[in-house]
Amino acid sequence: MPKVAVLGGGLQGCCVALALAERGANVVLIDRNERLLSRAAIANEGKIHIGYMYVGDPTLATARMMIEGALAFGPFFGRHLACDPQSMSHSDPAVYAVHRDSQHDTAEVSGYLRAVHALLGEAATGREHSYFGIDLRQALREWSAAEREAAFDGELVLGAFSSPETAIDPVELADRLRALIAAMPAIEVRLEETVVSVADDGGRVMVASLRADGPVREAYDQVVNALWDGRLAIDASWGVSPRRPHLHRFKYGVTYRRPAAEKPFSATFVSGPFGEVVGYRDGITYLTWYPECMRGMWRDIAPPDIPTYAEEPLRSAIIEGTFGALKDIVPGLAATEPRDWSGATVRGGIIVAWGETDIDDPTSELHSRFAIGVRSHGRYHSVDPGKLTMAPYFADACAERIVPRP
Secondary structure, three states: OOOEEEEEEOHHHHHHHHHHHHHOOEEEEOOOOOOOOHHHHOOOOOOOOOOOOOOOOOOOOOOOHHHHHHHHHHHHHHHHOOOOOHOOOEOOOOOEEOOOOOOHHHHHHHHHHHHHHHHHHHHHOOOOOOOOOOOOOOOOOOOOOOHHHHHOOOOOOOEEEEOOOEEOOOHHHHHHHHHHHHOOEEEEEEEEEEEEEEEEOOOOOOOEEEOOEEEEEEEEEEEOOOOOHOOOOHHHOOOOOOOOEEEEEEEEEEEOOOOOOOOOOOEEEEOOEEEEEEEOOOEEEEEEEHHHEEEEEEEEOOOOOOOEEOOOOOOOOHHHHHHHHHHHHOHHHHHHHOOHHOOEEEEEEEEEEOOOOOOOOOOHHHHOOOOOEEEEEEEEEEEOOOHHHHHHHHHHHHHHHHHHOO
């Protein structure tokens, strides 16, 4: 069986390592951090996208791809973690709310959501309950004006639609995956090792990296580049250039424990530079508000290294700005506001995507996510998941190229 280096210990790298080990490969998983799944993998809302968010892609190409990823997500982790995906902490299904300043009006959003839901119904035939046990056959429902005004500021939210889309708690998932990988003899984990370059080595792939005790060079039968913010730079060392303009953006989110008596509530505001509320069933709420939480954008091949956790005074500024903006839209959040924010966490991570302009531009490529996937160049494979949703799907696709099923 081949010896395969997987570069990057985020969600994509860990999924690739699991898929390869399942097929009998010997895997070396290399990550620069002190532990796996400690940066972007835990600094997001954990939404398992079905495609409802991508109103800016009327071709439905993004939705089609996200649907396949979403339907593969729960079964992949159910198989590897030996658990029922429903046991994973996840959120109440999201309400899609049309903001007054949306780039698309309520009628456009309604038509798009219904078109995506029809695609979902076709794709889910025979696997209706594979998405965390949620019945995907139920129809989308537009809220009445009375319902909308009871949950939102009626002057800011002009339309609302119930969806089956859920989010998993990324911190809980990371904890489960670390424990699983640590117990697997077929996966050797090398932490605090930074990959510098890859090169052809007479039919094998040489990986050059740096550790605290000096440089390391080792040859592998195959290499998978599953890095996130460092992926493009390592691709370039193999001679693979980005196919189009790209952006690295750094966005924070706020998580806190809500009062025990409060029910979870999840809402995504479309379409443009807004944000969302995600209420997990384990008592945690996640908030992000784009104007406050987006803190950097770079067009370089590699972004600067920014700490995952915000420090003061930035931490308090993000909490205050994010909560203040969202409770104006969702007045009920005021009831869940912690008296003491000391237990809240402000985590951020890089978002990598094709495009030249930010999402405040309705024509930006950031409004679509279909130009992603596995690119293979001989024994070297580079994986761009685009969204967390797609990591298991592309992991299996990548593993199939390296160790095909009989």
